[in-house]
Amino acid sequence: MSHVLSEETHRNLLARIPHCTGRAISDWLRTVEDGPALRFEERVSWLRHEHDLSYGHAKAIIHEYELRRAARRLL
Template sequence: MSLNHSPETQNKLIARVPSITGRDLPEWFEAIDNGPSFLRCDERANWLADEHGLSHGYAAAIVLEHERRRRF
């Protein structure tokens, strides 16, 4: 699974997260923060997809957005 989306694809996925998943981004970020302490983004995305039944595309987008916001 690739975690490299184009900026346009990333923005579109993130915009649709609440309607597709029924949860807002802060809820997903909390799930990541409270989940297993994986070091790699792909491990967190795989866990998020497996644990919460997300597609890998949405899981990867959520993880990438979480990482992006943590840096600031």
């Protein structure tokens, strides 16, 4: 399964996460940072089951985490 979300889908999911979960994206990114070091789909699964998230929301959070981590490496 592809890790890639369209930019529009990714942004739409991110925009809905705070409303649906009651937590800001920054909180979710800290949760991922503090969580286990796993591969992409394993992290999605961990986030879904540990925090009762939908697949789409968990995937968007992990995707955003990976994008930001990659951007930090470029600095």
